[in-house]
Amino acid sequence: MTELKDVYDLLEEVRLRPGMWVRRSSLQHLDSMLTGYWVALEVHGTEEEFDFRHTGPFSEWLWKRLGMSYPSALGWAVEIERAAEVADRPAMEMFFEMLDEFRADAA
Numbered sequence: 001m002t003e004l005k006d007v008y009d010l011l012e013e014v015r016l017r018p019g020m021w022v023r024r025s026s027l028q029h030l031d032s033m034l035t036g037y038w039v040a041l042e043v044h045g046t047e048e049e050f051d052f053r054h055t056g057p058f059s060e061w062l063w064k065r066l067g068m069s070y071p072s073a074l075g076w077a078v079e080i081e082r083a084a085e086v087a088d089r090p091a092m093e094m095f096f097e098m099l100d101e102f103r104a105d106a107a
Helices: 007-016 027-043 057-065 076-087 091-106
Strands: none
Touching: 007 027, 007 091, 027 076, 027 091, 057 076, 057 091, 076 091
16 A cells, blocks of 8 residues: 555545455445544644535535435435445445546536
């Protein structure tokens, strides 16, 4: 593994080996891991943009992308897992496709 510079580098490592990083490839477990990452940023006073808080930029983008008129109380991970189940697709795969769309829209 190379040195990670930010949360997106970490997510690229997860993309390459989701089974190694995330138990049962659950987006809810990924969300928990990212919450821990965010807490570590706060504890250590590290200045880094973090888009994955419950009401953060990724969530706001996702609600619009999924056609939701209000933020989900369940969070982005549950909503992507629901959408993946309806589409009969792996949730982790759908997350990374949406992450790529989010980053392209933000650019």
